[in-house]
Amino acid sequence: MAGSGSPKRRATDAIGTMESLLATKEIVISAGSGGVGKTTTAAAAAAMAAVHLGGRVLVLTVDPARRLANALGLEGFGNIEKRVPDEAFKSAGVTPRGEMWAAMLDTKQSWDALVMRHAPNEDVVNQILANPLYQNVAGRFVQSHDYIAMERLYDIHTTGNYDLIVVDTPPTRNAIDFLEAPERMADFFSSRLLRWLTAPARSRVVNFATKPFYQVADRILGTRFLDDIAQFFLLFQTMYDGFVERSRAVEHLLHDRRTSFMVVSTLEAAPLHEAEFFISTLRSMDFQLGALVLNKVLPAYLLDGSATAVAQRMQREPGELASALGPDAGDPQEIARVLREVADSFLRFQVVAKREGEQRKELATVPDVVATVPYFDSDIYDLAGLLRLGEQIWR
Amino acid sequence: MTSLLDRRLLFVTGKGGVGKTTIAAALALLGAQQGKRTLVCEVDAKGNLADFYETKPFRFKEREVEPGLFGMAMDTEESLNEYLKLQLRLPVVARVGPLAKAFEFVATAAPGVKEILTVGKLVYEVRENKYDLVVVDAVATGHIVGQLAAPQAINELVQVGLVRSQTDWMLDLLGDPRTTGLCIVATPEEMPVNETMELVGRVREETNVDLAAIVVNRVLPELFGRSEEACFEHLNEPLLVGALSDAAGGNVEPVFDAARLAVTLRRTRAGHLERLRAGVDASIPLLYVPELFSRTHGLRATRQVADSLASELDI
Numbered sequence: 001m002a003g004s005g006s007p008k009r010r011a012t013d014a015i016g017t018m019e020s021l022l023a024t025k026e027i028v029i030s031a032g033s034g035g036v037g038k039t040t041t042a043a044a045a046a047a048m049a050a051v052h053l054g055g056r057v058l059v060l061t062v063d064p065a066r067r068l069a070n071a072l073g074l075e076g077f078g079n080i081e082k083r084v085p086d087e088a089f090k091s092a093g094v095t096p097r098g099e100m101w102a103a104m105l106d107t108k109q110s111w112d113a114l115v116m117r118h119a120p121n122e123d124v125v126n127q128i129l130a131n132p133l134y135q136n137v138a139g140r141f142v143q144s145h146d147y148i149a150m151e152r153l154y155d156i157h158t159t160g161n162y163d164l165i166v167v168d169t170p171p172t173r174n175a176i177d178f179l180e181a182p183e184r185m186a187d188f189f190s191s192r193l194l195r196w197l198t199a200p201a202r203s204r205v206v207n208f209a210t211k212p213f214y215q216v217a218d219r220i221l222g223t224r225f226l227d228d229i230a231q232f233f234l235l236f237q238t239m240y241d242g243f244v245e246r247s248r249a250v251e252h253l254l255h256d257r258r259t260s261f262m263v264v265s266t267l268e269a270a271p272l273h274e275a276e277f278f279i280s281t282l283r284s285m286d287f288q289l290g291a292l293v294l295n296k297v298l299p300a301y302l303l304d305g306s307a308t309a310v311a312q313r314m315q316r317e318p319g320e321l322a323s324a325l326g327p328d329a330g331d332p333q334e335i336a337r338v339l340r341e342v343a344d345s346f347l348r349f350q351v352v353a354k355r356e357g358e359q360r361k362e363l364a365t366v367p368d369v370v371a372t373v374p375y376f377d378s379d380i381y382d383l384a385g386l387l388r389l390g391e392q393i394w395r
Numbered sequence: 396m397t398s399l400l401d402r403r404l405l406f407v408t409g410k411g412g413v414g415k416t417t418i419a420a421a422l423a424l425l426g427a428q429q430g431k432r433t434l435v436c437e438v439d440a441k442g443n444l445a446d447f448y449e450t451k452p453f454r455f456k457e458r459e460v461e462p463g464l465f466g467m468a469m470d471t472e473e474s475l476n477e478y479l480k481l482q483l484r485l486p487v488v489a490r491v492g493p494l495a496k497a498f499e500f501v502a503t504a505a506p507g508v509k510e511i512l513t514v515g516k517l518v519y520e521v522r523e524n525k526y527d528l529v530v531v532d533a534v535a536t537g538h539i540v541g542q543l544a545a546p547q548a549i550n551e552l553v554q555v556g557l558v559r560s561q562t563d564w565m566l567d568l569l570g571d572p573r574t575t576g577l578c579i580v581a582t583p584e585e586m587p588v589n590e591t592m593e594l595v596g597r598v599r600e601e602t603n604v605d606l607a608a609i610v611v612n613r614v615l616p617e618l619f620g621r622s623e624e625a626c627f628e629h630l631n632e633p634l635l636v637g638a639l640s641d642a643a644g645g646n647v648e649p650v651f652d653a654a655r656l657a658v659t660l661r662r663t664r665a666g667h668l669e670r671l672r673a674g675v676d677a678s679i680p681l682l683y684v685p686e687l688f689s690r691t692h693g694l695r696a697t698r699q700v701a702d703s704l705a706s707e708l709d710i
Contacts, residue, residue, distance in 0.1 A: 033411050033412065034410055034411020034412055035411045035412025036412065067585065067589075268412070270412070271412060299652070299653070299656070301652060301653070302649075302653060304649055306645045307645070307646070307649035307650055309644070310644070310645040310646065310647055310650055311650045313643050313645075314643060314650065320642075321639060324638070324642035325635060325638055325639065329630075329638075331626075334622065334623065334626050335626060337623060338619065338623050338626045338630065339639075341618055341619060341623070341654075342618075342650060342653075342654040343650060345618055345653060345654050345657045346650045346653040348688040349656070349657065350653075351688045351689065351690060354690075375656070379585050379663065
């Protein structure tokens with residue numbers, strides 16, 4: 001429960017499967033570098049939970065993939081949660097025990113909601129929303145995206161409407177950014193530097209230490225721009241108390257026992273390196289690591305010794321093998337060409353499979369649940385596809 | 396139209412995992428091989444550009460890594476230092492009190508400051524003619540528009556002051572298609588293709604930078620011609636599989652399975668390639684780089700990619 005301080009992992013926490021992880025947690029956060037299938041994995045996990053575990057399951061995504069909305073049988077979805085229609089499950093051939101819901105993070109809308117919640121009065125709300133810098137911060141500022149994703153998660157969680165929320169995290173350059181975002185936001189608004197910056201708007205009297213800073217800043221940026229910044233931060237400061245309190249609550253929720261992380265990666269060097277770094281950061285910051293999902297793993301037969309021997313022989317003596325089939329099999333020259341090509345292809349993919357196998361072995365620490373998803377030879381277009389992927393990680 | 400390597404400043408972007416850094420590293424290597432004095436710059440603090448040349452991590456101060464090829468890592472604070480030294484003739488930032496400390500803060504608060512220090516430094520290198528070619532391993536697709544549009548945004552936000560006078564010449568160089576171009580790297584997969592098509596539209600609408608090329612990385616080889624494919628299907632009949640396995644001294648099924656996987660992957664990717672070609676206008680060249688079935692991603696792989704790019708560019 002919340003309030004017991006940051007919980008430590010104990011031996012009894014050992015969770016065997018994705019099924020038990022999703023059955024025992026209220027929040028599962030899917031993280032990893034871009035392009036590894038984070039969003040799809042989060043959606044697949046949520047769909048499996050809705051089908052097999054029941055209850056109300058929400059997938060909260062930051063990725064505006066239209067294909068995902070279509071796969072869930074939705075016209076599209078936004079900041080407000082939408083229920084995945086039963087027909088989508090029916091056409092996938094299943095009757096879910098529970099309900100699946102989906103929502104997509106709209107950064108701007110979420111920021112506006114935050115301002116409306118914390119600002120002391122309507123006048124301040126209007127001034128903030130109209131400030132040109134606010135537009136920029138809310139829309140573009142990357143860290144604000146990280147923060148608002150966690151803030152929105154907190155918001156939805158406190159409604160108590162869902163038994164399980166699976167969250168897809170923003171594609172940050174550094175996967176841990178969003179973990180530190182609540183703290184950084186709180187620091188940001190309490191900073192002494194902020195007071196320096198906002199000083200000129202309150203009084204033109206600047207002390208000896210800060211004077212050179214303003215002189216330089218004035219020359220570089222121009223006074224009006226500095227005033228714009230100052231006004232923006234003065235307005236934001238009126239929301240300070242509510243904001244900081246909220247940030248702390250978000251931070252607390254992320255550390256709660258009911259929250260767990262699911263790290264997603266492929267076996268390629270860069271994403272795997274990122275995943276390892278992320279896993280060790282989770283450990284050191286005392287977050288709960290629930291599962292590692294390895295996506296797009298090449299089939300194991302590529303590493304099979306006897307298959308390799310066959311492929312090598314096929315590559316070396318395609319003509320002999322072709323003639324061994326007899327004249328009825330077809331043109332021996334064409335068969336030889338095909339066999340050679342088939343063998344080449346096997347051995348090419350084997351190089352990659354070997355490299356990835358090595359990288360997998362080098363993983364220093366792994367969580368209790370490690371799920372491997374084979375390389376799907378086609379894209380996921382519908383709920384049936386999501387569930388097919390889900391089956392791979394379920395047990 | 397200006398050929399890719401005849402431009403002076405190339406920004407290389409792409410969705411995470413598509414090989415953006417590989418392509419940037421290879422383009423720069425190719426430039427140097429063509430006798431151009433080339434600077435390659437990584438913008439991401441956590442980047443691994445130096446690995447692609449098998450050398451130690453780059454710093455802000457450039458270093459020659461291959462003949463004619465210099466590498467550097469962007470550091471916005473050092474860029475600010477350099478700028479202040481050059482423009483204000485200030486000695487060192489340490490002497491202007493809390494400026495250095497406040498920098499991080501202002502940069503966070505005022506959108507575009509970091510971006511303009513990054514873009515500014517690179518455009519400056521081009522203007523000063525220190526290099527024939529500057530290749531930038533830029534930020535990923537999600538952030539590139541913000542980076543490239545920063546001078547314009549600052550230009551609009553800041554009405555007076557030194558910055559304003561600087562953004563004008565920067566915009567001129569960035570907007571000149573003979574000087575500057577953007578390369579988008581994609582793989583023939585669903586999301587990278589979608590993001591690329593979206594990005595093409597946004598770059599056109601929100602920046603003045605010309606789209607130089609789309610590099611399609613990891614294109615899989617075509618396994619069979621049409622009649623060979625029929626032949627392969629025929630060989631998959633149980634009787635022939637058995638006979639082949641006997642002759643080869645082991646089960647051929649896994650080898651056939653791998654071929655089928657390769658064929659399906661190739662087909663799926665070909666579909667995405669077609670979608671990409673139809674989805675962006677024909678004036679943007681598409682360059683194809685084959686999938687490298689290699690053990691590592693060191694200098695050898697970078698050379699191979701550079702060779703592929705060279706043959707795509709007819710050089």
